[in-house]
Amino acid sequence: MQFAFTPEQEMIREAAREFVAGHGSSTHLRAVLAGAQGYDPQSWQALAVELGWTGLALPENVGGGGLGAVELAILLEETGRRLFMSPLFATSGLATALLCECAAPAQQERWLRPIAAGACIATAALTGDSGRPEAIGMTLTPDGGGGGRLDGHASFVLYGDVSDLVLIAARTQGQAGDEATTLVVLPRGTAGCTAARLVTMDPTRPYARLCCAGVRVGPDAIIGGIGQAGTALARGLQIAQIAFAAEQLGGAFGALEMTVEYARQRVQFGRVIGSFQAVKHRLADLLVACEAAKSAVCYAACMVDEYRAGTATAQELAEAAALVQSCCSEAFMQCGANAIQLHGGIGFTWEHDAQLYFKRARSALTYLGTPDWHRERIARLIGLDDPPPAAAGDGR
Amino acid sequence: MKLGFTPAEEAFRRECAAWLEAQLSGPFRAIRGATGLVACVEQRLAWERVLGRARWSVIGWPERYGGRDASLAEQVIFAEEYARAGAPGRMGHLGVELAGPTILHFGNDAQRERFLPKIAAGEEFWCQGYSEPNAGSDLAAVRTRARLEQGPRGAEWVIDGQKTWTSLAQFAQWIFTICRTEAGSRGPAGLSYLLVPMQQSGVTLRPIRQITGEEEFNEVFFDGARTPAEYCVGRPGDGWKVAMGTLAFERGVSTLAQQMRFRNEFEQLVAAARANGAARDPLIRQRIAEAWIGLRIMRYSALRMLSGGREGALPPEALTYKIYWATWRRRLGELAMDVLGPAAEIARAAPYEFDDLPRMFLASRSDTIYAGTNQIQRNIIAERALGLPKEPRGDR
Numbered sequence: 001m002q003f004a005f006t007p008e009q010e011m012i013r014e015a016a017r018e019f020v021a022g023h024g025s026s027t028h029l030r031a032v033l034a035g036a037q038g039y040d041p042q043s044w045q046a047l048a049v050e051l052g053w054t055g056l057a058l059p060e061n062v063g064g065g066g067l068g069a070v071e072l073a074i075l076l077e078e079t080g081r082r083l084f085m086s087p088l089f090a091t092s093g094l095a096t097a098l099l100c101e102c103a104a105p106a107q108q109e110r111w112l113r114p115i116a117a118g119a120c121i122a123t124a125a126l127t128g129d130s131g132r133p134e135a136i137g138m139t140l141t142p143d144g145g146g147g148g149r150l151d152g153h154a155s156f157v158l159y160g161d162v163s164d165l166v167l168i169a170a171r172t173q174g175q176a177g178d179e180a181t182t183l184v185v186l187p188r189g190t191a192g193c194t195a196a197r198l199v200t201m202d203p204t205r206p207y208a209r210l211c212c213a214g215v216r217v218g219p220d221a222i223i224g225g226i227g228q229a230g231t232a233l234a235r236g237l238q239i240a241q242i243a244f245a246a247e248q249l250g251g252a253f254g255a256l257e258m259t260v261e262y263a264r265q266r267v268q269f270g271r272v273i274g275s276f277q278a279v280k281h282r283l284a285d286l287l288v289a290c291e292a293a294k295s296a297v298c299y300a301a302c303m304v305d306e307y308r309a310g311t312a313t314a315q316e317l318a319e320a321a322a323l324v325q326s327c328c329s330e331a332f333m334q335c336g337a338n339a340i341q342l343h344g345g346i347g348f349t350w351e352h353d354a355q356l357y358f359k360r361a362r363s364a365l366t367y368l369g370t371p372d373w374h375r376e377r378i379a380r381l382i383g384l385d386d387p388p389p390a391a392a393g394d395g396r
Numbered sequence: 397m398k399l400g401f402t403p404a405e406e407a408f409r410r411e412c413a414a415w416l417e418a419q420l421s422g423p424f425r426a427i428r429g430a431t432g433l434v435a436c437v438e439q440r441l442a443w444e445r446v447l448g449r450a451r452w453s454v455i456g457w458p459e460r461y462g463g464r465d466a467s468l469a470e471q472v473i474f475a476e477e478y479a480r481a482g483a484p485g486r487m488g489h490l491g492v493e494l495a496g497p498t499i500l501h502f503g504n505d506a507q508r509e510r511f512l513p514k515i516a517a518g519e520e521f522w523c524q525g526y527s528e529p530n531a532g533s534d535l536a537a538v539r540t541r542a543r544l545e546q547g548p549r550g551a552e553w554v555i556d557g558q559k560t561w562t563s564l565a566q567f568a569q570w571i572f573t574i575c576r577t578e579a580g581s582r583g584p585a586g587l588s589y590l591l592v593p594m595q596q597s598g599v600t601l602r603p604i605r606q607i608t609g610e611e612e613f614n615e616v617f618f619d620g621a622r623t624p625a626e627y628c629v630g631r632p633g634d635g636w637k638v639a640m641g642t643l644a645f646e647r648g649v650s651t652l653a654q655q656m657r658f659r660n661e662f663e664q665l666v667a668a669a670r671a672n673g674a675a676r677d678p679l680i681r682q683r684i685a686e687a688w689i690g691l692r693i694m695r696y697s698a699l700r701m702l703s704g705g706r707e708g709a710l711p712p713e714a715l716t717y718k719i720y721w722a723t724w725r726r727r728l729g730e731l732a733m734d735v736l737g738p739a740a741e742i743a744r745a746a747p748y749e750f751d752d753l754p755r756m757f758l759a760s761r762s763d764t765i766y767a768g769t770n771q772i773q774r775n776i777i778a779e780r781a782l783g784l785p786k787e788p789r790g791d792r
Contacts, residue, residue: 001405001469003699005397070397260782275785277775283784284719284777291716295696296689302399311400323689375685376678382666382688384675389667 003298005070012056012071016078019051024084026353029204032085036197037162038206039086047086048118054092055116058100062109063116069239069304073246073297080250081257083204083356087121087159093243094158095122098167101236102183102224111165111185122165125154125210126237133237133369138170138212140182142226146219150184150193150212156367160208161195164188168210172227183229185221192216202363204356235307235314238321241368242300245328248364249290249297252328255335255357256286259342279342286335293324293331300324319381326374329365336361401469409473415450416481430484437487437567444488444518454492454516456649457500461508462516468702471649479656486653490564491515491522493650495572495591498642502589502630511570511591523594525559525573525616526639533772535574536584536636540618542575544625551625553577553590555598555618561766565601565614568594572642574635587635591627598622608758609748646767647714651698651721655691658725661756662691665732668753674735683731690724712781719773722763729757 005013023043032040048054057072058064065071072092079088092115099111114120128137138152150170160166165187172180186193192215195208224232260283263274273279303320306312336358340347347354365371379385401409420428424446427439447453448462456471457463466474486492496515499507514520531537540557555575565571571592578586592599598621603611630638669675669684694717701714732753733740740754750758764770778784 001401001472001699002398002703003696004703009397260784264784272785274778274782275788277771277787280778280782280784281771281774283782284774287712287777287781288716288720291713292690292693292697292720295693295700295713298397298700299399299692299696302397306399319692323692326685327689327693372682375682375689378685378688379675379681382685384666384670384681384684386670388670 003302005074009071009074012067013074013078015051016075019047020078020082020084023047024079024082029083029085029353029356033203038159038197039162044086044121045118047088048091052116052118053088054118054120057092058096058112058116062112064112065116068308069242069301070298072243073301076243076247077250077253077297080247081254083251083254083353083360085204085206087123087163089244089247090123090158090163091115091121093247094124094240095165095167097239097243098124098183098233098236099223101239102229102232104224107185107220107223114164120164121159121162122167123157123159123163124167124169124240125157125160126169127154127156128152129155131156131366133373136169136171136181138168138184139173140170140184140217140226141173146226147217147222148182148226150186150215150217153209153211155198155207155209157195157208157210158367159206160210161197161206163195166193166195166210167223168212169229169233180227181229181233182226183223183233184217185223186215186217190215200363202356202359204360205363205367231314235317237368238317239304239307241321241325242297242304244364244368245293245300245324246297248328248332248361249293251357251360251364252286252290252293252332252335255332255339255354255361256283256290258353258357259283259286259335259339262343273342282338282342286331286338289331289334293328296324296327315381319378322369322374322377322381325369326371326378329361329371329374332361333365401473405469405473408470409477412452412474412477413481415452416477416483419446420481420483424484427484429482436484440484440487441518441521441567443484444486444521446518448517448519451516453488453518454496457496457512457516461500461512468649472652472699475649475652475656478653479660482660485657487564487567488515488518488521489650489653490524490568491520491570493648494524494642494645495522495570497645497648498572498589498638499591499629501645502638502641506626507591507629520569521564521567522570522572523562523565523568523616524642525562525571525592527561528558529560533769535639536587538574538576538587540573540575541579542577542588542590543579544577547622549624552622553588553592553625553628555590555592555621555623557618559616559618561604561613562601562616563613565594565616566603566611570594571599571616572629574639577632577635584636586633587639588632589629589635589638590623591629592618592621592623596621607761608750608755643767644710644714647701647710647717649702651694651701651717654721655694655698658694658721658728659691661725661728661732661753662687664753665728665735668732669735672735672737674737680731680735683734687724687728687731690720690727694721694724709780712777715777715781718768719764719770719777722770722773725756725763726760729753729760733757 055064057067060066128135137154140148142148168184170182193212195210198207266273300320307317339354339357343354346352427436430436455464455466499511528538542553542555545554574587577588598619600617602615604613605611674680779786
């Protein structure tokens, strides 16, 4: 047991900070926001190909760096800190987590290798309009030959319109429940599949709506077999939630740091506002929330590595995912909201970045399950629905 | 960064567990699960001596002073097993967790040889003399005076003044205390850290009955109390630095034992909620899940804190730890009352004896006060971790 970052991990953090300082300034961010793609292809090239970040945490046998979930969490925290806009989470946090959990070795080799090489932007289309993690919006009608026909739509597909590869969760026609879930992989340009960019309240997180109308899917595009994705998909999603939480953690710290900086220089009543307890105590509370979230991310990322090594159970992974999402979503929201409040009027303007942190925190809060949803999962996981213990623990 | 234990550490776990089980199902069966600080005193004092003889009292200390030179992982394991076995709260905790580490770190060899083995052996108990009627949050305002005098036994400190909120003084042979040794000094300057024997005519105790009905803490009066000149830890005048060092030890390995107590309380609460049906209430479920999250966060924050170096300024995870656990436990007490409903209001026995959870509700109200109130903690966090301006003083 060693619960501090290793020198190698600290070096990765340093490298990430340096990269984001060069490619992720506020001016840069505004330029990306003004464009149509939602990321800067040049920065993405540097990140994915030159630095090899998309493959950093992928196994070496598919050309990855062979590092783990802790290293990936560091990258996502540091990019999240400056709201760096790129499909890094979609590709390396989400799509690869699903492929690693659901795909057989040959399929992994086929789809992960281009991701590791930085040659492929990938994402996942999971939910329908409600956005609830269990509400899948696509249906697969099996054709009897190992493939099928895909119909329906998925909302909230991160970078869905610029992805080279989309993983689609689909229910098998006429069936319900986890058992009936199929994971399908579709390359860009598949006939019958269209993706439309949506105008989002949070402009830093580009969603598309993906529609499939009679899309023919061959057996090789089915990941892990028809109706077979259920549990593996749920685990993949949990691993993705943990990666996503790391990005939220970065955002929370970013919003807090920006606000502390402002409170240290803004003068009112002849004093910097950071000297008033009304402001200072609120900022202290935000740091408490951020440090708690950081502990949660460290623990959950370690749990992914333990789970993959066979030394943690599926239950432990599920608990960690629900915990870290609930904790990081709230810390980020709290920091985003207070960034606006403590900046005062300027924080309410379009030109200031406070609103971007706030909006990013808000969209992150619902993306892979709300804090309430995750806490309800915890309630079930820790046994609140088990039969009452025999004659123990009664208060009287 | 990784979790998990080696085979050798797991063997150590079995050794701890076997020893604890043998003791607590045998000679110490009666105090298994004892939580109140002043219940079953004789047996718990005996338990301290048995722990000491078997070298389980202070496993992280050097062997020569009665410890085992245990690694962090071993200390984590022991704390876990201690709680799992339902071993009683430590009567000797002020010596084991505060006085001992302070003497080990700031004392000289003679002081270490004189005091540490007795603490380790459970033969001498300690209490803490910091707060005074007019030095609470503003601890540096202490007025208790000490002056050096030549007596029949050589040079001695002669002490006059009053301390308050002194826990477990009624069982202590020694008190570590900060006194003003430079006449006319103010604030942190001119204080010295003295070790004073309790059994002498110059020391008088007056018990204070507290919110739980128990008399666990006391007023301590010094009227010409004496201690040898060489029982000053650090140089005379450096007492503030040493006292702050002691407070830092409250964030040490002892936090693990504390968390284990919290876990037992949480599990009692869950059992009660399942027994009376509160566990089906969606709002209670959310709050129980939130409490579970906090418990996990504390564990991993503590591991971060303990895995980091001890050098230099306290890192943010250490500065935010106290307010986090204190607030968590106060909330746990409130949740316990909501789970139990009106039944919690009814005493188990006269004169004022309550079950564990309602008593914890009352006791938890002190958590956000002692060892730095939440308000003082926010000042400390804002000033030291966020670099915001220090509070202005009204008197200097």
